[in-house]
Amino acid sequence: MTSSVIEAYKTQKNMDKCGVHWFKFDEVSGNVLDSKGTAIGTVTGATRVVGISGNALSFDGVDDFVQFNNAVIPNGKKSIRLKIKSQSKPSSTTHVLNNQNGATNQAGIRIVVLNSGKLAFTMANGTNYLFSDTPTSITDVCDGQWHDILITYDGTTNVNGVKLYVDNMSVAEYKTTATYLDSSVGSLNLLLGKKSDNTSFFNGQIDELEIYNDVIDLSPIKRIFIKSDASYVYFDATTSEWKPVGTSPSDEDWLNKGVDVVTQEQLEKLSQQDITGRFAVKRL
Secondary structure: OOOHHHHHHHHHHHHHHHEEEEEOOOOOOOOEEOOOOOOEEEEEOOEEEEOOOOEEEEEEOOOOEEEEOOOOOOOOOEEEEEEEEOOOOOOOOEEEEEOOOOOOOOOEEEEEEOOOOEEEEEEEOOOOEOOOOOOEEEEEOOOOOOEEEEEEEOOOOOOOOEEEEEOOOOOOOEEEOOOOOOOOOOOOOOEEOOOOOOOOEOEEEEEEEEEEOOOOOOOOOEEEEEEEOOEEEEEEOOOOEEEEEEOOOOHHHHHHHOEOOOOHHHHHHHHHOOOOOEEEEEEO
């Protein structure tokens, strides 16, 4: 399991690069606030509970929902990441996230949970659905456990430009190809927990909704230390010296003190400081 330190690092790195909205749901009560942009979500019925990180929003499947003050999801290339938890399969399709009006082909995206317990989504541009199939998870997301959901779209009609990930961010559970481009923003201000016609209410919890205007990178991060005898040393860029970091560096040490590459200058410093050892590489 990837540590929370590494997850936080990757999220912040992607947010700094291409994030547009970030809803942590950590407020004690009241509106949902945006940690990255300026969107605001008005909460109706849903309550704060302990989430995967801080608080989460819990929806009762009867009449709870959140409505934002704009469509939130950008058109074109995008990534949508969120955590969800549901205790049981619904009797019919329920809506987790939706900024698509009820009419056929209306612009926007819908993320739903099917009565099979699988998660699925559609996208449309106001004239056509972007792809003819319905990307659907292999994983049953209605097992009472938190699931990490990521949907990416590269903004093109390239082969497999649309992907769905569940929990394992290295391997997509579903890939498909867009036939049409996503040329319009959602036709509806973003909703969480229901369909636009006040049906299909979601029963479960939502946490950490992240919106990006590009395909985010969640590949492992490579970090390098030098291992000298039983201890590790790292390169301190402020003093241009190699310094000890101990015998068991933490994930935080690897992230903040490890280097991506070892330069010739750093190798020369090793020699000057009379340090011998070997490269220690970790992928986080």
